[in-house]
Amino acid sequence: MAPTDPALDSVMAKILAASDLTAQKTLLNDLPEHVFTAKAFTSEDPLDAISPAENSLAYLYFLLYRCKASHGFHPALMEKLWAFVSTCDGAQIRLASDKAMSFAEALVKMASESQQPIIAIRPLATFIQRIQSNAGQLTMIHPLLAKTCLLAQSFKDIIPILDNDITDVDPSQTSIDYRDILLYNYYGGMIYAYLKRFERAIDFFRLAVSAPADVTSAIQIEAHKKYVLTSLLHLGKVPPLPKYTAQLVLKALKMHSAAYIDFAGAYEKKSNGAIKSELEKIKPQLIRDKNFGLAKQCMEALHRRNIQDLTRTYLTLSIENIASAIGLGSDPAGQQYVEGIIVQMIESGDIFARISHEHAGGMVSFLDDPNQHNNTATMDTISAQIQSATEITAKLTAMDQKISTMPEFFSKGRHGPMPDFGGYPMDESDYGMQMGYENYVDEESFV
Template sequence: MEELYHRLLSVPAKQLCSKSTLEDDYDSQLCDLVAYLRQLLGTLDSGISFDHQSQWPDPSIHSVSYLFMLHFQILFTQTRDKTKFPEDLFPGKALWAKIVFFLRNFDPFQISYVGPEWCRLLEHVKLAANAVLKPFVAVKLIREAIIRLDPSSSYLTPAHVMFLQLCLQTKSHIEALPIMDKHICNIPESTEMIYSKQRAVASLQHRMRPTFTIAESSLSNVLTYRDYLQYFSYGAMIYMVLKRWGDALHFLNIVVSIPVTSSISLIMVDAYKKQILASLQEHGKLPALPTTVTLHTKKLLRSLARPYVDLADAFEALDTKRMLDTVGKYRKVWSSDKNRGLVNQIVDAFHSHLLLSLGKTFAALNMTDIARLDVGEEPEPVVIRCIMSGALHGSLVQSGSAARSSMLRFTEKSVPFPVSVEEHIQKQLLEEQAALGYLHSSLWENNGGLESTAEFIQNMQRRQKTIDRVQKGSPILVEGLGNEFQLDEDMMEDMD
């Protein structure tokens, strides 16, 4: 016990290490500790109890140790109480408090060495909150932990998927936005990889050679394409609930454009169905699949989402009867796909779309004319609904006599102060600029990763050989290294 305790406190946070400790030493020390603790955790059956408050170190200094101590403690209580969810783990109890304290104070750098264990802790948090029917408590906690580990949130981790699932389950959609609004740009091969890469980035900043160590990680911690698809599908669903159709469409686009070998995933089919509905809602037409989607996939998706494509055709044709017929005909399909609510919204969207297209042709026309133009049901309530919901800019003028029907006058979108509109647009432009800048930096990071892959190096070697063969003796041009490596031409040659 004493020895273990001593071992636990052997590697403090980096900034507290003496300057004499070399970077390499620190790295290997931490790796040793993690390996030792992992082995211990694997061999123990009943866990270890740390009862005394004084035994717990400061989580911001000994993050790795604290995390393992939590796992030991959880294992201990689980075996003691002979239940998967011991009472100690429930919100409000002692162990829960320790977990919360840890998640709010851990040192991201150290934790980057123990990604799988960190994820497992979050899993415990979620399950414990679920067990007492208070899943909402876990939402904020997990979100804070994710952002604390990776403020840019650009690496997809299993925690992301779990978090969105939890948000959907608890209907805390707005809570999910801080994570979702950040662009995921990197997909690690395994969770271990994430953290080691991140470490590599961190060490790059310290002008040190990166060390990629793909440690063996338990299977549940390896990301699969399913996690990726699920994350973006869940995200799209949340955006749809919040009626941010444009963002939802983007997420669904990501899902359907995943590279495929020979088979496609059912999640993609589901996403394509939702994409059609979202696109009808937002643009009133069938969505164009990204150009990266192969022809085969396109065909497969279309054939599997036939009812939805039919619905979109009817919508685009602005044919009320056909639209309502299609909705009725495939009622069972909508229900079994769990898209009935969305389809109902589409019907409303169809009416406002129809009225909007009328508004492009007419400045004013009366209700009897609208009825003759085939809006479907009694037009006046539809028109009123559309105006009230803000989908349609217009006003209704009822005439005095009962014989004459009321007149709908389409008005221009009211702009109270042009300045405020411009300000708004400028703000959005700045946001886009920031997002693009972020993507740009991710691109460089990604590029660096690609340049160190085996394929790239092989390819470069092959090319070098050919270049060597072609022009023996002359300096080799290496792409990607910038112009400074190119042949030093005589710039003044043309000037003579």
């Protein structure tokens, strides 16, 4: 039903009569906030007079201020919110990207205040897909969605978005800034690590660390720490960073990730004694950084790799001998742990073996891989992976070149000027809330 208040009638008439969207935006910006909340959710609601699909710009302003004024999820508000995010015109919304971001933040704030952050996730994901000009475009809302998913530990709705590689970082369309890129890749890496999709996690952390920079961000330091641990877990080593990584970033990493680099050095040598010594040495820092869960997974992955190495040398070994060979001694608890790992590795196809308990403690017979990997399907898979890797590398190189030639990414943006790490240790109380990269997932969630 259309509004009957004469003042609201006049305002709505002016909005709809604006000569173009730029003029409409100017008019909307000049209106006091109370206009957008007047008669809300009544029979005279002015939003009932306009369409979320055809009048998306105006609808955005009304929803923004109503979300800000709301102290919870009013059913009528959610109904109009869903109608908006599902049908809005992305081209109109991109004209007011700052208001779009404020709307998204207000939505998350409502959800958080209701102790239900998960409620904001699907509307945000839908909104992103409506306002993107293409599936590879990064928007300001991407990092907020990823952060909210971490807070709620709910990832179903963001995975299709994360799985689309970002190839469009045009700030003229979305008003993104440099920190949006860092945060999105950092949060995305955390989400993939939580889901144990480690290859993607490594890619995301690498993108954050190697982003063009004229100062080193604390986000890059934290991303590098997780890059080191995730690489050790998945690959058993830390691949070198891309050659185009800024020298000042590499210098900062040597200073602020030194403990992680030392741990990686010992880990790659597969020396159990040295690894345990380094792990014990940096345990307080790992706990403080909320990375201890990842480090513990690295140790289990090392045991798996050591067992795989044994398959190349021996045909049969007792479980006790295997436990001793991988540095767990002859403790019965260690042998039980080893048997559990072997069972998991057999089930996942990591090794081919048979366990027999005809002898005390159990014997493991290692078998040959029945798949000779010499068929057409294997060759097709390899070719597809090579082609995919080549395409992704080309896209990332082009994107990095584009970012490095856009001075607006390195200027003062929504978040304020980029902080110079300046050789000082990061204090989460100083940087965390300001920059929005808090570790919402407890380290035990990575176990």
